[in-house]
Amino acid sequence: MKPEELKDEKQEAGPSLEGAFILLDDITRTLEDEEITLEDSFQAYKKGMDLLKICNDKIDKVEKKVMMLNEEGGLDEF
Numbered sequence: 333m334k335p336e337e338l339k340d341e342k343q344e345a346g347p348s349l350e351g352a353f354i355l356l357d358d359i360t361r362t363l364e365d366e367e368i369t370l371e372d373s374f375q376a377y378k379k380g381m382d383l384l385k386i387c388n389d390k391i392d393k394v395e396k397k398v399m400m401l402n403e404e405g406g407l408d409e410f
Contacts, residue, residue, distance in 0.1 A: 349390045352383045359383070 347355060359380040363373060 346386045347383075349387060352387050352390075356380060356383050356387075 346352070359376050362368060362376045363380075368376070
């Protein structure tokens with residue numbers, strides 16, 4: 333990996349993948365609360381969907397890097 337690629341990764345916006353999963357757990361607990369208002373549930377749902385998009389993007393980037401390694405004779409499976 334080139335140094336400029338590392339720099340771009342560090343500047344990436346949003347929480348880490350692990351951090352996003354923790355936030356998603358919190359949102360799930362919020363949505364399971366029987367006392368939540370309809371408006372709050374919509375806001376939590378939207379925030380959760382935004383976090384899922386971040387997770388999907390991060391996982392896609394990792395898959396692409398692994399695929400590049402495969403083409404270069406690196407890892408075959410992950």
